[in-house]
Amino acid sequence: MAKPIYVAIANIIRNNISAHKYSSMKLPDERTLAERFEVSRSSIKRAIQLLADQGIIFKKQGSGNFINPLFLRNKTSLDYTGDNVGLTTSIVTNGKEQTIKVLNLDVIKPDSEIKESLFLTEDDFVYSFKRLRCLDQKPILIETSYIPVRAFPELSQNLLEQSLFNYLENEKNMIINRAYLDLTTEPSTPNDQELLNLKPTEPVGIMAGIFFVDDGTPFEYSSMRLHYRYLNFSTFVDLDK
Amino acid sequence: MAKPIYVAIANIIRNNISAHKYSSMKLPDERTLAERFEVSRSSIKRAIQLLADQGIIFKKQGSGNFINPLFLRNKTSLDYTGDNVGLTTSIVTNGKEQTIKVLNLDVIKPDSEIKESLFLTEDDFVYSFKRLRCLDQKPILIETSYIPVRAFPELSQNLLEQSLFNYLENEKNMIINRAYLDLTTEPSTPNDQELLNLKPTEPVGIMAGIFFVDDGTPFEYSSMRLHYRYLNFSTFVDLDK
DNA sequence: CAGTGGTCTAGACCACTTT
DNA sequence: AAGTGGTCTAGACCACTGA
Numbered sequence A, B: 001m002a003k004p005i006y007v008a009i010a011n012i013i014r015n016n017i018s019a020h021k022y023s024s025m026k027l028p029d030e031r032t033l034a035e036r037f038e039v040s041r042s043s044i045k046r047a048i049q050l051l052a053d054q055g056i057i058f059k060k061q062g063s064g065n066f067i068n069p070l071f072l073r074n075k076t077s078l079d080y081t082g083d084n085v086g087l088t089t090s091i092v093t094n095g096k097e098q099t100i101k102v103l104n105l106d107v108i109k110p111d112s113e114i115k116e117s118l119f120l121t122e123d124d125f126v127y128s129f130k131r132l133r134c135l136d137q138k139p140i141l142i143e144t145s146y147i148p149v150r151a152f153p154e155l156s157q158n159l160l161e162q163s164l165f166n167y168l169e170n171e172k173n174m175i176i177n178r179a180y181l182d183l184t185t186e187p188s189t190p191n192d193q194e195l196l197n198l199k200p201t202e203p204v205g206i207m208a209g210i211f212f213v214d215d216g217t218p219f220e221y222s223s224m225r226l227h228y229r230y231l232n233f234s235t236f237v238d239l240d241k
Numbered sequence C: 001c002a003g004t005g006g007t008c009t010a011g012a013c014c015a016c017t018t019t
Numbered sequence D: 001a002a003g004t005g006g007t008c009t010a011g012a013c014c015a016c017t018g019a
Helices: A005-020 A029-035 A041-053 A112-117 A164-171 A189-197 B004-019 B030-038 B043-054 B112-117 B164-171 B190-196
Strands: A059-062 A064-067 A098-108 A126-135 A138-148 A177-187 A203-213 A216-229 A233-238 B055-061 B064-067 B097-108 B126-135 B138-148 B176-187 B203-212 B218-227 B235-236
Touching: A005 A029, A005 A041, A029 A041, A041 A059, A059 A126, A112 A216, A126 A203, A164 A177, A177 A216, A177 B203, A189 A216, A233 B112, B004 B030, B004 B043, B030 B043, B043 B055, B055 B235, B112 B218, B138 B190, B176 B218
Parallel strands: none
Antiparallel strands: A059 A064, A098 A126, A126 A138, A138 A216, A177 A203, A177 B235, A203 A216, A233 B176, B055 B064, B097 B126, B126 B138, B138 B218, B176 B203, B203 B218
């Protein structure tokens, strides 16, 4: 199955909305759409749900499905293409040249927070490393990470100079596809100021969290201190859930 | 229908996981669960999907559904109870006394950004107001908001001294249930420093965005400058979507 | 009361993983 | 090949909204 039919239909409806092919802000009812696309109503519902999750339409029980006027207006400040994306848009490289400088790499006994976050036993050791990431030679974030030795025994300074996730996916067929992230901000420390080229009054954004392999194994605990101009996290929020 | 069956089942499974009632990290397969709960497999799938969205389980096609070990470990730093919540956890009052000080209230002609964000025409005016919100007398955020006069003609300084959303829901049966939010951080301005009691080196967190009525009408454009210790946004991220 | 979205079912078949 | 999750259908009935 190349693309599920509900994804295909969601794309068609999205394009129809963009092209102003619906005469009002209210979409045709689901039963009509099902007939028109010659699919079951369930498939229409899944397509509609996708669009709702993306903020493109609003569902209102007993009343109908409505187009988000902002989507029609093509507001460029709203990133509707990615669905509720976070990290990826935040640190997306956008064709810019990414360079990574490894600041250190050690093997240590994890403290209790890291041990619990990564689901480790008493015997486990972890790699501990810091990297400075730059875009077009401009430093944008300091990463401090911990990875269980057992999960990735061949880690080396060499490997750290590229994207770990790409290496894992290509060479080890491990896919990191979820993260639990915490976003905060803090005044910059002298160390931040030096590495990220910040003034003392300029802060860092902090993204800290746990990255998971697709089978649910916690793989990495990471805390990233970002130059404040590069922390930009956009999201739709359902306030009632 | 009091509670949909898939929600009920999701709750039971969540409790079972907490109580260690599954012998391995892998859940029983969906067809077995369907038999055991005497529901259709579709209902099981919806329940499982809910738990996956909450980060409690991981799905792996062809292999099974797996418990997130972190959930088992009862990590208190992970807020698993709220589903992907954002704003609400960030500004949750937690029983603390909330006070609101209205700094100003005007009617103005919106600039083009606000006009487009709120889907306004040339003739529309907006209320423009600033509020300082405190918890237990400590100032935590400065809110700058814009609301179309047409959407809420009776707005007054008096009303602003309480939670607008509560008033809307109780008195006007309008429900604000979605928001498009942008999170960033900036150095604090002298004004921030004075109002939020910040040192010059201490930053503000910024949550800016648009709040929508449940029929999709944009209702409010708001930019909130938070004392940096109070910006704390936690979320699960699906990296592959 | 008619229209419309929400829930739920039983079953068929596809796609991926593991043995 | 067997096991397991993913997609999709056709249809029944419930819950909410609005004329």
